[in-house]
Amino acid sequence: RAGTYGDVVEEIDDAVGRIRAALEEAGLAENTLILFTSDNGPWIIKGADGGSAGHLRDGKGSTWEGGMRVPGIACWPGTIAPGQVQRTPVNTMDWYTTLLGLAGQDIPKDRVVDGGDLSPLLRGEALLDRPFFYYGPGNQLQAVRRGPWKLHRITSSQTGLDYFDGKLPLLFNLDEDPGERFDRSEQFPEMVAELQNLMDKQMKETDRAGTFWD
Template sequence: MTRSALSRRMNLNFLFPLFTLLAAFMQINAAHAESKPNVVVIYADDLGYGDLACFGHPTIKTPHLDQMAEEGMKFTQFYSAAPVCTPSRAALLTGRYPIRSGMCSDKRRVLFPDSGGGIPASEVTLAEAMKSAGYRTACVGKWHLGHLPQFLPTSNGFDSYFGIPYSNDMDRVADRKMGRKIFLDPKVKYWNVPLMRDTDIVEQPADQTTITKRYTEEAIKFIKQDQKQPFFLYLAHNMPHVPLFRSPAFADKSLRGLYGDVIEEIDWSVGQVLQTLRDEGLDQNTIVWFSSDNGPWLIFDAQGGSAGLLRDGKGSTWEGGMREPTLAWWPGHIPAGTVSQEQGSTMDIYTTSIKLAGGAVPTDRVVDGVDLTPVLTQSGPGPRDEMVYYRGTKLMAIRKGPWKAHFITKPAYGREPFKEHDPPVLYHLEHDPSEKYDVAKDHPEVIKELKAAAEKHRKTVKPVPSQLEIPLTQK
C-alpha cells in the first residue's frame, strides 16, 4: 500500500467515528424537535354546548369539526373557568381561576373600551411560557384582556397580533333608541370596533363580514412561516358573539339561519387550519384544541345558540354557562374517535401545553390547570376531579366527581337577586346533566364533602385588586 493510500485509510478511520457521532447528534436533535409539538388553540365566542353537529345539533352542518372529532377526541365534560368573556380568557391563558389574577369583578363582568385595567404583568401567560420553551407565538382574533399597550398580546408573550381587542358589540355608535333591533339586521357601521395589527389600528370600524375569513388567512400565514421553531397559535374568533356577521360565501347557507351561517363559517375555518397542517406535513406533530369561552347568549333568542340538554347559558354558573363543546386533535398520539367523559377545563390546556413543550409551569403561585396528557393518549386516568364555579368573585358552586353543589344561584341575566342555599342544592351530573332534580336531602354526606372541598379551595385564594374596576383615566 502506498503512503498516500495508507494516509487516506487512516483519515477515514479517524473520520468514521466523527460521522457516527454527528449522525447520532442529528437523531437526538430530530427526536427532541419531535418531542416539542406545535400547539394550536381555536377558541369560539359564546358557542353553546349544543351548537355543533358532533354535539347533537340537528341542522347546523359542521363537517370539519365532525371530522376533527372522528380523528381525535371529544370531551363531554369540559369546562371554562368563568361564564363570561374576560375572566374565561384570562383563565385559559394563565391556567388560573380569574379570582387569583384580579381578572373578574362583581361590578363589571368584563373589560370595556373605557376600562383602564388588563392582565397583570405578574401573570405568566401561556404565550410567555411557550416562548421561554423556544416557541414562536401568534395571537389572531379576539383578545379582551386589556386594550392599552401594556395589556395587548405583544406585551404578553405573543410575537404578533392581528385582531379585535375586545368584544365585537362594543364601541356601539348606532342610535340607542334602536335597542336590540340592531342585532336583527346588523350592519358594520353600527359599531366602531378597531382591527389591530400588533399595537396599531389598521381598520376602524372593522369589516366584520370578512373577519372570520381574514383571521383564518392570518392563521394559515403564520403556520406556513419559518418552521425551524415549534409554534403556538391562539386563534380566537369573535363569533358567534353578537352582532353576527359572516362572509358572502356563507350567507343563507344554513338551515339554522344567520347563527348557523356563522357557525358553518367557523367550521370552514377549522377545516382550513387542519388541512394546512396536513399539507405542510405538520399534522403528526401538532395538537389542536377547539373550545369556547362560555355558553350561548340565550337572551338574544335566535341570534344566540343552544346549550343542548344543559341548563341556562352564558353568564350563569349552571352547566349551560360553563360546560363547553371541546375537541382535541393530534394524529398518531390521540386515538381516533375517542370520546372522553373525564373532567377537563380550559385551564388544563395551559398546563398540558407547557408540559408537552418541555417548558416550566410556574411554581411560585397556585396553578389550577392540570396535565391532561394521560387522558389525551389514553395512558391513564384523568387528574381533574374538581371544578369550582365563580360568578365574578363569588364562589357559586363546586363539582367533585359526579356531584355538583350550588351554594348560590342566580339566572344569567335579569334583576332577580342572588339566592343563597343552606343546605346547598345538589345534583348528580352524570345522572342529571340538566340539573333538574335536587337530591340534597338524600345525600348529607356528599354535601359535607363538597362544603369541605369549597372551604379548602377558599383558603388558597388571596385577595387581589380587580383589574375590571380600574377606570381608563386612572394612571
C-alpha cells in the same frame, strides 16, 4: 337556513378546514395539536342567534351546566387515537399546563398555577389527580363538583330567572341528572356537608394567596 347562528357555524367549520389543509400541505399535521372549544355555553338571551345548551340548564354567565359545560375537540394525527369520547371534567386553564409540558417547558414556580396536565387524557388514559372541580365567575366561588355530585351555594343567570324559588344549597347528581332538574340536598345531607367543606377550604386557600372571594 339556521340564520346568523348557522352562518357562524359554517364559517368556523370552513376556517378550521382551511387550517387543517394548510398543515397537511406543509407536512406539519402530525406535529401539530389542534384544539377546538368554547369559553362558555350559549348566549341564551340572544335567542336563536345565541345557540342552545340542549338539555342542560341555562347558559353563558352562569355556573349551571349550560353555562360551563362545552364541547372540546383535540386532534393530533399519530398521537391522539381518533373516535375517543372522554367524560372527565377539564377546563381551559388545563391547556396552559398541558401545552407547556408538551413543548418541553417548565411550569412556573414563582406563582400558583391553575390547571393540570391533560397529556394522559389525550392518550386515552385516566386522570388520577382530578378529585374536585370548582365553578365561579370572576372571584366568586359558586359551586363545586366531586365525582358525579355538584353543589351550588350561589346561583346566577343572565335571564334573571331564580330557579328552585331561591332555595340554596342545591345538590345534583350529574351522572343521573345532567340537566340539574332534581335537587337531592335533602336526601343526601352528608354529601352537602362534605362539598361545603371543600368550598370553605378552597376559599381559605385562595384568600391566603391574595384573592378574596365574595
